[in-house]
Amino acid sequence: MDRALAAELHRRVEQDQASRRRALETNDGQDLxxxxxxxxxxFKEVVARCGWPGNALVGEQRVDAA
Incomplete structure (x- = not known):
């Protein structure tokens, strides 16, 4: 398992979701x-380099994030 990739995927999902909440609260989607x-x-770079990040690569918890 690539723990660094799994962590980065998680970080990006959290950042994405936070920006969506801010956009709803402020009616400003620039950040989003x-x-x-x-x-x-x-993500395109990840897929080109590693293929789709499945269980073996990022673990069960991060597959949904992909």
Whole structure:
């Protein structure tokens, strides 16, 4: 298992969800757009390098995050 990848995936999901909550509270989605674009770019690189992050790579708890 790649613990660093699993941790980064978790961090990005938490950041994404926090930005979604802020966007709902403030009616300002700029942060949400930027974080979403950054996460998409990063995730495409992960998939290109490692394939889809499944159980063996990131563990059961992080598969849903992918």
């Amino acid at each position: 757009v930027q974080i979403g674009a950054d996460n998409t770019r990063w």
